[in-house]
Amino acid sequence: MNRTQTDSRQDFSAREGQYLAFIQTYTLVNGRPPAQADIMRFFRVTPPTVLADPAKLPDLKPLESQPVKTSVMRY
Numbered sequence: 001m002n003r004t005q006t007d008s009r010q011d012f013s014a015r016e017g018q019y020l021a022f023i024q025t026y027t028l029v030n031g032r033p034p035a036q037a038d039i040m041r042f043f044r045v046t047p048p049t050v051l052a053d054p055a056k057l058p059d060l061k062p063l064e065s066q067p068v069k070t071s072v073m074r075y
Contacts, residue, residue, distance in 0.1 A: 019043070 012020065022042060026034040040047060 019039065022039065023034060026038065034042075036047065039045075
């Protein structure tokens with residue numbers, strides 16, 4: 001079957017492709033996906049800082065049918 005130009009079109013940038021390739025290779029080698037610290041160390045980047053207006057964020061409420069679970073013992 002012949003491939004057309006649209007078949008090989010990428011929906012991500014070259015840099016995003018590097019990140020995806022790293023995640024895939026790391027997962028194959030280590031049997032688990034990389035932590036954010038692993039990605040930061042490999043690409044020598046710092047974590048992004050996102051500032052959002054708290055008034056624009058929705059309230060964080062658990063669904064009544066889905067209780068909040070915690071691993072901390074209550075005293």
